[in-house]
Each structure stands twice: as structure tokens, then as C-alpha cells.
Amino acid sequence: MSTTNTAGDLSRFSINQMTVKQLSMPELVAQCVELGIPGVGLWREPVAAYGLDATAKLIRDAGLTVTTLCRGGFFTAIDPAERSAALEDNRRAIDEAATLGTDTLVLVSGGLPAGSKDLHGARERIADALSELGPYAFERGVRLAIEPLHPMFASDRCVVSTLAQALDIAERFPAEQVGVTVDTYHIWWDDTAPAQIARAGASSRIHTFQLADWITPLPAGVLNGRGQIGDGAIDMREWKGYVEAAGYTGPIEVELFNDDLWARDGRELLSETAERFVEHAA
Amino acid sequence: MSTTNTAGDLSRFSINQMTVKQLSMPELVAQCVELGIPGVGLWREPVAAYGLDATAKLIRDAGLTVTTLCRGGFFTAIDPAERSAALEDNRRAIDEAATLGTDTLVLVSGGLPAGSKDLHGARERIADALSELGPYAFERGVRLAIEPLHPMFASDRCVVSTLAQALDIAERFPAEQVGVTVDTYHIWWDDTAPAQIARAGASSRIHTFQLADWITPLPAGVLNGRGQIGDGAIDMREWKGYVEAAGYTGPIEVELFNDDLWARDGRELLSETAERFVEHAA
Numbered sequence: 001m002s003t004t005n006t007a008g009d010l011s012r013f014s015i016n017q018m019t020v021k022q023l024s025m026p027e028l029v030a031q032c033v034e035l036g037i038p039g040v041g042l043w044r045e046p047v048a049a050y051g052l053d054a055t056a057k058l059i060r061d062a063g064l065t066v067t068t069l070c071r072g073g074f075f076t077a078i079d080p081a082e083r084s085a086a087l088e089d090n091r092r093a094i095d096e097a098a099t100l101g102t103d104t105l106v107l108v109s110g111g112l113p114a115g116s117k118d119l120h121g122a123r124e125r126i127a128d129a130l131s132e133l134g135p136y137a138f139e140r141g142v143r144l145a146i147e148p149l150h151p152m153f154a155s156d157r158c159v160v161s162t163l164a165q166a167l168d169i170a171e172r173f174p175a176e177q178v179g180v181t182v183d184t185y186h187i188w189w190d191d192t193a194p195a196q197i198a199r200a201g202a203s204s205r206i207h208t209f210q211l212a213d214w215i216t217p218l219p220a221g222v223l224n225g226r227g228q229i230g231d232g233a234i235d236m237r238e239w240k241g242y243v244e245a246a247g248y249t250g251p252i253e254v255e256l257f258n259d260d261l262w263a264r265d266g267r268e269l270l271s272e273t274a275e276r277f278v279e280h281a282a
Numbered sequence: 283m284s285t286t287n288t289a290g291d292l293s294r295f296s297i298n299q300m301t302v303k304q305l306s307m308p309e310l311v312a313q314c315v316e317l318g319i320p321g322v323g324l325w326r327e328p329v330a331a332y333g334l335d336a337t338a339k340l341i342r343d344a345g346l347t348v349t350t351l352c353r354g355g356f357f358t359a360i361d362p363a364e365r366s367a368a369l370e371d372n373r374r375a376i377d378e379a380a381t382l383g384t385d386t387l388v389l390v391s392g393g394l395p396a397g398s399k400d401l402h403g404a405r406e407r408i409a410d411a412l413s414e415l416g417p418y419a420f421e422r423g424v425r426l427a428i429e430p431l432h433p434m435f436a437s438d439r440c441v442v443s444t445l446a447q448a449l450d451i452a453e454r455f456p457a458e459q460v461g462v463t464v465d466t467y468h469i470w471w472d473d474t475a476p477a478q479i480a481r482a483g484a485s486s487r488i489h490t491f492q493l494a495d496w497i498t499p500l501p502a503g504v505l506n507g508r509g510q511i512g513d514g515a516i517d518m519r520e521w522k523g524y525v526e527a528a529g530y531t532g533p534i535e536v537e538l539f540n541d542d543l544w545a546r547d548g549r550e551l552l553s554e555t556a557e558r559f560v561e562h563a564a
Contacts, residue, residue, distance in 0.1 A: 119470075120473070151432060152433070155471075155515040156498045156499075161471045188401075189433040189436035191402070214436075216438045217438075217502065221499045222504060233398075235399040235400075238399075
């Protein structure tokens, strides 16, 4: 695979599909080949839209690696029927990950159920779900990667807000079943995160490493305000240094959600993102 | 002082002025007297607008207690002239606190300087500033209360994001000089915060305790999205229990920034807030 548009080492770069969601699956794959990008992180919805088997074949034929599938999770419901449906949906996500040939399913664990103020209880229900899903995933060659989300998402999206909390849950299971997602956007403010990365590395639980930059002002709803690499407050090389010191040598995914970026030409954005990766993280 | 509009114990209730910023200073004071609210937290800007001495007299004559003055801080500049100006402004804030008769100046420490990615350095500059301001405040009977702000403010408003970080700085100084602000809104997601509250209490560093609820979706800019007590995800009695177990028996301030609340009649909002305090925290 040759690097045509981007000078520099892209050997560890993976583009998370959401970053350039304006590209169709074939466009994404073609552009990755064109630019010499070896890895992609996929999302279930666009995979389903293009077709699971068709996606797997497209990616495989292009010689790309699927570094992660996003996402499983949403384990915090109290209602038994909802919990059962969530487990079933996560089994499907694990099956899809296996079909796509990735070893990592990223988990966004879920927020507080309506009316609940019980963060601790919600976190325990995540652990309960993983005790069922961990072995199921392991049998299919898939590892579950709990992603701590920034504390601003604690009520409505993910009650796991820090790497320490994620590891407190993950360590109840074998590392081959459950680890963590280290994403700079969610943890950059946390001065205890470097030590937690070392803790995660010591038990081989860094299952994926993702980059996004922190920019302000945050947009309403705060979901789609992630900054292009290099545009914000986060020193990417510093965090890359932490995961490498902890033994992580795998792919580095760039995952941005940003309305301004999504309004741009997808091919240009992908090229820019590859350049930023080289400049700030290669 | 009698409670006319609100049933229940308001003896520890303090209304932070920003919650009902649509009320003028005389309206605020009159309504507190009317409702039997014994304490107010003041802000420098409305105090300056009404006049420092006039405000002090108005509050004193009404028999109210000024529980805190908001706010000092913004210590993270690198430029020497900016740093000098910040120190001078904080000395004025301390003088104002003393004139108003409050023993607590709340500190919002400041974000990253433009272009900087160095959270650690910024936190060290806060400590530098406090080494000058702590003794100055102590001589005037004022304690400085570092407020950890939610991590979503780490880049643009306050690099101190957790109680642990705040205490790491505060403990370099005598507790009579520097302590912390415990505000539910900023720390509710943090499962290590209860232990940090105990740590703060053990050295008598809980200088004020403030309430606001966490509601979503957050508005653009995320500053003015704090929820009325009882409307969100935070169990106020749980957090009150933590500070009380740590030995804190002082005033409890309700401090809300919320465009929807500010659009309402200020007297009605103050009455509702007092009722919510009784229901959820008295």
C-alpha cells in the first residue's frame, strides 16, 4: 500500500468512520486505499445499511483492517425486558464484529434510567451485563472495550466517566474478555488518567486508543463538538506516550463528531485528518 | 425572622444571587426577609453596580448573612502583566469580601491560556498566586475557597476539575487561608468525591457547600444549563450527608445559572427555590 497524498507514516492510523460519515462505505474504502490509510473503525448503522457481509468483503478485498466496531453497550436499564433486549442486541454486535474481522467492540455503557439518581447501581448493572457478554465475545474472538465518556455525558449516555471506573469494572473479568477504550477527548482533563493507563497496560486491557481534540465553545447537546487533531487543548503526543509506555503498540483511531467537519467534502476531510495524524501523532 | 411563604426549615439556606439575577439588590434583600431566607451569596459585579458600602449596609440592616462572595480567581495567565493584574484584582475581591462581612471568597481558577496545552503548568500558577493571596486574605478574615469546576470547563474556565485536584493545591496552605468549594453540580459524577469530601473535612477545608442539579440536554456553551434542585440527576441529600459526615454544618447555597429560570419572575423563582431546598436538602 503506498502513500500518495500524505507524507509521513500512516502505518498505525485508523480512521473511525464517524469522522467522515459523509462518505459512503465504498467511498471510504476507496479513499483509504488511495491515501494509504491501513485501518478503519466501523459503526453498526452504516455497516447494516451497506450490508454486513458486503461490508466485510469490501474491506477484506481492499486489504484494510477493521480496528474496532462501534458500538455495543447501553446496559443500564432496570426494566427486565429492556435489559434482555440490550443483551440480545449486544450479542448481535459481537457477531457482527466477528464477521467484520475485528477483535474489538467498543462499549458505550449507557446513562441513568429516567428518574434514577443511582450512578452506583447503574455501574453495577454494566458489570452484570458483561458477566454474560464477556464469555460470549471471547468465544468469537472479540474483546469488549469499555469506553469511559467525558463526565458531561454521565447522566444521559455513559455512567462510566473515568478510566479508573472503567478498569474497576473491567478487572472483574479476564483481559481477553473485557478491557477499555482510551480516548483522549474523554480523559484529557484527568490528572489521574496517566496512572490509570499504566494500570490498564499492566493487565493488557488497552483494547483501542482513540484521538479527538478538545475545542470550545461546546455546541448545544455537547455531542458533536470534537475538534480536529491539533485544533484544541490536547497534546496528542503526550497521551500517545502514555499508552506506549504502558505497552500499547496497536492502531490509533481518530474519531471526531463535528457538524462543521461533516459539512465539508469528505475526501478532503479524510486527507486533512491523515495529515493531522502524521503531524501530531505519527 | 419568620417564614411566611415557605413551610420548612430554611435556617441553613442561602440563595446565591446569580440564581435570581433578575432581582435587584434591594428586591433580593426584601424577598429574603419576606421568605425567611437567612443567607445570600453575592457576586462582585452586582455588588459594584449597587455600591459596595451600600450593599454592605443594606444586607446588614436586613439582618442577612453574606455566606460567600463570588468570585476571585483566574490565576492561570502566563504574561507577567496579566498575572500582576489578576493578583491586584483578587486583592480587591478580598477587600470587598471583608467589607461585606463574609468569610469566604469563592475562586474560579481560570482555564488554559490561549494556545497552551499545559494543564499541569496552569495548576502550578494557581498555587503560586495563592501563596501571595492566602496571607493577604487571612489578615482580613477571609478564606479562599478553590472551586473545582466540572471537567467540561477545563480548557476555558477552570483547570481544577476535581476535589482531589483542588485539595492537592489547598493543602499546600493553612486551612484558615485556603480551602475548597463543594458544589454538587461539578462533582456529582465522581465516585471518588465522597472520599475527597471526607479529606477536605478532616482538615476543615470545606469553606462552602453549594447545590445545583444536573439536567440535559446542555445548552450551547454549557454555562447556563444548571437545573433547579430536584429537576435532575443529583441526590442532594446524599451529598449533604457526605459534607455533614465530614463535619460541615454551615450554610448551603443554591447557585443556578439557567436562561429558562432567569426568564421567569424573580420573586416566584426565589420562592420556588426555597421550597425545593426544603424538599430536597433541609
